[in-house]
Amino acid sequence: MDLSTINYFAVVAAVAVGFPIGFLWYGPLFGEQWMVCVGLTEDKIQQGSNMTKVFGVTPVFQSIMVLFLALFFYGDPASTDLITAGSSAFYGFLAGFGWVAMTIGVNAAFEQQSFRYTAIVGGYWIVVFTLMGLILDAWK
Numbered sequence: 001m002d003l004s005t006i007n008y009f010a011v012v013a014a015v016a017v018g019f020p021i022g023f024l025w026y027g028p029l030f031g032e033q034w035m036v037c038v039g040l041t042e043d044k045i046q047q048g049s050n051m052t053k054v055f056g057v058t059p060v061f062q063s064i065m066v067l068f069l070a071l072f073f074y075g076d077p078a079s080t081d082l083i084t085a086g087s088s089a090f091y092g093f094l095a096g097f098g099w100v101a102m103t104i105g106v107n108a109a110f111e112q113q114s115f116r117y118t119a120i121v122g123g124y125w126i127v128v129f130t131l132m133g134l135i136l137d138a139w140k
Contacts (some may be wrong), residue, residue: 002074002075002076002077003071003075005074005075005077006067006070006071006074007070007136007139007140009139010070010135010136010138010139010140011063011066011067011070011136013135013139014066014069014070014131014132014135014136015059015062015063015066017128017131017132017135018058018062018128018132019058021124021127021128021131022124022128025120025123025124025127026124030120030123033116033120034117034120034121037113037114037116037117037120038113038117065129065132066132066136069091069092069095069129069132069133069136070136072091072095073088073091073133073136073137074136074140083137083140084137085134085137085138087137088133088134088136088137088138089130089131089133089134089137090133091133092129092130092131092132092133092134092136093126093129093130093133095129095133096122096125096126096127096128096129096130097122097126100122100125100126100129101118101121101122101123101125101126102122104118104121104122104125105118105122108121
């Protein structure tokens with residue numbers, strides 16, 4: 001595995017893409033529906049949230065996600081030229097849909113969450129992983 005083939009500026013940019021998407025996704029697009037699914041209100045969020053912790057761990061976890069996605073794409077120097085913007089977005093979509101969203105779906109089933117919850121949370125990660133893949137290739 002060759003870590004020198006990874007553009008770490010692209011990794012940082014791919015990590016950063018999750019924040020504005022999350023702001024829109026869990027704000028004006030699906031915020032109210034998501035809060036209903038998880039039993040939260042604006043008051044509960046304000047009372048119980050440690051936003052320093054949330055915004056502290058989120059970039060760390062997302063950095064690990066993006067780094068591993070980059071390793072799938074570029075960990076083998078022979079594969080570097082085989083990955084294109086279209087294929088990297090597609091592989092990001094597959095990772096988001098096949099691994100992340102389906103994992104959320106399994107957990108949601110055991111947690112007795114609704115399909116709406118699975119669609120909202122899984123959908124966010126599908127979009128983010130697709131964009132992460134696109135960014136990793138566009139800036140390789």
